[in-house]
Amino acid sequence: MKSKKVTFADIASYTGFSKTTISRYFNNPDSLTLENQQKIADALVKLDYKENKVGRILASGKTEFVGIIIPNLYMHYYSEMLNQILATYETYGYKFLVFAGNAKADIERKYIEELLAYNIEGMIVLSPTIPSKELASYNVPIVGIEREDQYISSVNTDNYMGGVQAASLLRKSSCDILIHVNGKIQDTSPAFGRIRGFVDICEEYQLPYELILTDIGNTFDENRAGILQLEERLEKKYPDKKKGIFMPNDTHANVLLNILFQKYGKLPDTYQIIGFDNSPISREAVIPTSTVGQQISVIANEAMKLLSAQMEERKKRRPEPLKEPIHKVIAPILIRRDTTA
Amino acid sequence: MKSKKVTFADIASYTGFSKTTISRYFNNPDSLTLENQQKIADALVKLDYKENKVGRILASGKTEFVGIIIPNLYMHYYSEMLNQILATYETYGYKFLVFAGNAKADIERKYIEELLAYNIEGMIVLSPTIPSKELASYNVPIVGIEREDQYISSVNTDNYMGGVQAASLLRKSSCDILIHVNGKIQDTSPAFGRIRGFVDICEEYQLPYELILTDIGNTFDENRAGILQLEERLEKKYPDKKKGIFMPNDTHANVLLNILFQKYGKLPDTYQIIGFDNSPISREAVIPTSTVGQQISVIANEAMKLLSAQMEERKKRRPEPLKEPIHKVIAPILIRRDTTA
DNA sequence: TTGTAAGCGTTATCAA
DNA sequence: TTGATAACGCTTACAA
Numbered sequence: 041m042k043s044k045k046v047t048f049a050d051i052a053s054y055t056g057f058s059k060t061t062i063s064r065y066f067n068n069p070d071s072l073t074l075e076n077q078q079k080i081a082d083a084l085v086k087l088d089y090k091e092n093k094v095g096r097i098l099a100s101g102k103t104e105f106v107g108i109i110i111p112n113l114y115m116h117y118y119s120e121m122l123n124q125i126l127a128t129y130e131t132y133g134y135k136f137l138v139f140a141g142n143a144k145a146d147i148e149r150k151y152i153e154e155l156l157a158y159n160i161e162g163m164i165v166l167s168p169t170i171p172s173k174e175l176a177s178y179n180v181p182i183v184g185i186e187r188e189d190q191y192i193s194s195v196n197t198d199n200y201m202g203g204v205q206a207a208s209l210l211r212k213s214s215c216d217i218l219i220h221v222n223g224k225i226q227d228t229s230p231a232f233g234r235i236r237g238f239v240d241i242c243e244e245y246q247l248p249y250e251l252i253l254t255d256i257g258n259t260f261d262e263n264r265a266g267i268l269q270l271e272e273r274l275e276k277k278y279p280d281k282k283k284g285i286f287m288p289n290d291t292h293a294n295v296l297l298n299i300l301f302q303k304y305g306k307l308p309d310t311y312q313i314i315g316f317d318n319s320p321i322s323r324e325a326v327i328p329t330s331t332v333g334q335q336i337s338v339i340a341n342e343a344m345k346l347l348s349a350q351m352e353e354r355k356k357r358r359p360e361p362l363k364e365p366i367h368k369v370i371a372p373i374l375i376r377r378d379t380t381a
Numbered sequence: 382m383k384s385k386k387v388t389f390a391d392i393a394s395y396t397g398f399s400k401t402t403i404s405r406y407f408n409n410p411d412s413l414t415l416e417n418q419q420k421i422a423d424a425l426v427k428l429d430y431k432e433n434k435v436g437r438i439l440a441s442g443k444t445e446f447v448g449i450i451i452p453n454l455y456m457h458y459y460s461e462m463l464n465q466i467l468a469t470y471e472t473y474g475y476k477f478l479v480f481a482g483n484a485k486a487d488i489e490r491k492y493i494e495e496l497l498a499y500n501i502e503g504m505i506v507l508s509p510t511i512p513s514k515e516l517a518s519y520n521v522p523i524v525g526i527e528r529e530d531q532y533i534s535s536v537n538t539d540n541y542m543g544g545v546q547a548a549s550l551l552r553k554s555s556c557d558i559l560i561h562v563n564g565k566i567q568d569t570s571p572a573f574g575r576i577r578g579f580v581d582i583c584e585e586y587q588l589p590y591e592l593i594l595t596d597i598g599n600t601f602d603e604n605r606a607g608i609l610q611l612e613e614r615l616e617k618k619y620p621d622k623k624k625g626i627f628m629p630n631d632t633h634a635n636v637l638l639n640i641l642f643q644k645y646g647k648l649p650d651t652y653q654i655i656g657f658d659n660s661p662i663s664r665e666a667v668i669p670t671s672t673v674g675q676q677i678s679v680i681a682n683e684a685m686k687l688l689s690a691q692m693e694e695r696k697k698r699r700p701e702p703l704k705e706p707i708h709k710v711i712a713p714i715l716i717r718r719d720t721t722a
Numbered sequence: 723t724t725g726t727a728a729g730c731g732t733t734a735t736c737a738a
Numbered sequence: 739t740t741g742a743t744a745a746c747g748c749t750t751a752c753a754a
Contacts, residue, residue: 047747058725063749071723093498095747098439098730112464114661119460123453126481135495138479140467154476157434260664291665298667305646320455323601324632326639326667388731399741404733412739436731439746725754734745 046089055083066091097159102355106134106347107155107163109141109148116319117289117334118166121185124340125164131341132348134161145169152178161351164343165192168229176365181350183343188228193350193365195343196230202332202372203237206286206314209330209374211245213312213381215284218242218249219274222288223256234316238286256292267295271303282310284380290315290322293329297379301326313379328377335370342368387430396424407432438500443696447475447688448496448504450482450489457660458630458675459507462526465681466505472682473689475502486510493519502692505684506533509570517706522691524684529569534691534706536684537571543673543713544578547627547655550671550715552586554653554722556625559583559590560615563629564597575657579627597633608636612644623651625721631656631663634670638720642667654720669718676711683709 048062055062057080064071065080072080083089097103113119126136137155141148148169155163162181168188175182176191184194203220210218220238225231235251242249256266274283287293293315300307307313307327315322318333346366353359389403396403398421405412406421413421424430438444454460467477478496482489489510496504503522509529516523517532525535544561551559561579566572576592583590597607615624628634634656641648648654648668656663659674687707694700 045747049747059748060726060750061724064724067749073723076723090494091498092500092747094435094438094444094500095730096749097435098732098747099749101730101749103435113454113460113467114457114464116455116457116460119454119457119463122460122479123455123481126454126479129480135478135499137476138463138467139470140464153431157432158476159433159435260661291661294665298665301642301667320601320632321662321665324635324639324662326642386731390731400732401734401741401743402739405740408733414739417739433731436746437733439731439748440733442733442746723754726752728749728751730747730749732746735743736741737743738739738741 045092046087047092050087051080051083051089054087055079101159103159103161104134105155105158105160106136106344106351107152107160108136108138109151109163109165109167110138111143111167111169112140116321117317117336120319120336121166121340124337125344127337128341128344132344134344134348134351141167141169143167143169156180161354162347164347181347181354183347183350185339185343186230188226189230189365189367190228191365193346193362193367194230195339195346195368195370197334197339198369198371199230199233200237200240202316203234203239203286204241205237205372205374206234206316206332207238207241207247207249209314209376209380210284210286210312211241211247213284214282215312216248216281217278218247218284218286219252220249220286221252221256221270221292224253263292264295264299267292268299271296271299280310282312284312285314287313287315290317290319290329290331293331293379294321294325297325297327297329307379311379312381318373318375322375323377327379330377330380331375333373333375335373339370342370386433387428388433391428392421392424392430395428396420442500444500444502445475446496446499446501447477447685447692448493448501449477449479450492450504450506450508451479452484452508452510453481457662458658458677461660461677462507462681465678466685468678469682469685473685475685475689475692482508482510484508484510497521502695503688505688522688522695524688524691526680526684527571529567530571530706530708531569532706534687534703534708535571536680536687536709536711538675538680539710539712540571540574541578541581543657544575544580544627545582546578546713546715547575547657547673548579548582548588548590550655550717550721551625551627551653552582552588554625555623556653557589557622558619559588559625559627560593561590561627562593562597562611562633565594604633605636605640608633609640612637612640621651623653625653626655628654628656631658631660631670631672634672634720635662635666638666638668638670648720652720653722659714659716663716664718668720671718671721672716674714674716676714680711683711 048059051062052059110118139151141151164183166185172189172191182192184192186196257263293313315329315331318331322329322331389400392403393400410418451459480492482492505524507526513530513532523533525533527537598604634654656670656672659672663670663672
């Protein structure tokens, strides 16, 4: 049952060639005669050879591994991003070692050490925990996605444009007051651009607006309670005004929508809601919800393209590493559904 | 910048020991004097040694890699399962190579070949595509999750009990007619048990019931259209009866709920709904939805426990492989929310 | 077009 | 308690 594994040496002695020739059969087949190629091909079948990449890695130093550090997979944004990243295997051939790092810096550092011990060729970091300066010091090609990125290459959604799109849509829905709810975001985080975009439009068109920047909560129940409070406050403060609310993500937008629905049996005319992400909940909601959609597939592909370029560069005899990190920005797509006019 | 990597040889010559001793420092430190341990420890720091697991793998044959074949990550069930599996790293130390296989058998076979080429020690298969008989023939420890599992070990939710729980809850909600909607499930699939459990309760209590086994659709819009039709049919067939509907999953339950809500502005008294999975949508719905919850974290941990046991067994000098596949069954948890009495 | 031999960074086996 | 030496499976000069 547990027969020894067939190696190049076995094939070599079986066919009468040397190990080198067998190796060449795999890496540069055209350097063999067609006849000999066939001989070896036959032997592979006959001996039931299974390739072993560990030897190859050791000899060549190339693992074709890419490490991924992702905060979690219960948020749809992250799981879909991972999905799309994994799908690039078909294009680039890199395999992915995945760690979900509970946003604890120490644990994530341990994960990175582990990844490096396996000679990963590059790393995609979605987790915001470890500063980009520290990441850069690992001296491995790295691409960050939607996180602080001063010292590393990155791919981000054009959050500023997202803020602009959201505010513009609410403006066209002729709202009396525009409100943007968001967490206490660092101004180094790409997501901060949303706030700037939103504010810029409001000021440009002299629209009354209010920013509500507060960390709502970590659990669903905390979120719900927080948003309930928020709704009551807004209702008291702007009772008869038409309120255009830009929520930080679709989940929160849905919670608000449900609260309104349960209270009024419908979405009142005095509310317009727009979410962020275009995650499934936005169209599975009682009322399909308008949202600023991130192009997750595009982002994933750009990230791998960027990373792959850096990794390939490293394999050259005289690699020229990037002088400056490259930052790609992907436009969001405004999705108009039924919670805005 | 790109300084050569420090190896055991460097440490050996720096400290005056042999490579063997350095190796032993890592694998069996107690066999060195405390004094010498300290000497080596100092040298490691001084030379900034980073471990390289590739050499270790080649020499020992142990990769500590586990391969995962998962159908997709856009379904919450799968992404959460992956999340929980990844989390077992802290307990078992196995690293995960993840492939998302579009349910195409050929592609998944290619993935498996690739995984085996990296000498993975075991595999967790969530994808239903490849028959367990074929999987078993790869001769690597394998655990299946919620899929056909005749020839491989597996961990599944107790689907029969799930069907029983759902039907029982609808019975207690004093429904006149019980309806179970589901796809055209193979009777070898664990999910088939749900149907049996549901039917058994209906027959035991002589409740009128109807099974609607049809593949509704692949896209959200198809699903919606299908469920809309379904609702119209049920309304016509059982106009004044109290209908208790057990949907195949929470997403579908939510679609039905929204259709009813949009039609009647509320959940009519003549409808009771229960979903399956306890995914986020079930509590983020307009009306928090009753559901049969899968214990994903328990399943993930049991799967790794089972797999780890088999993998450790293999490392023994005289391993005794399993005679029969082991099948673990995890009880579902009934979650009563507001769509049932 | 093919072969020889060295080497990648560890671990395993003996022997001391 | 330590060391010498041979693996592990493949790639890569260099030589033929």
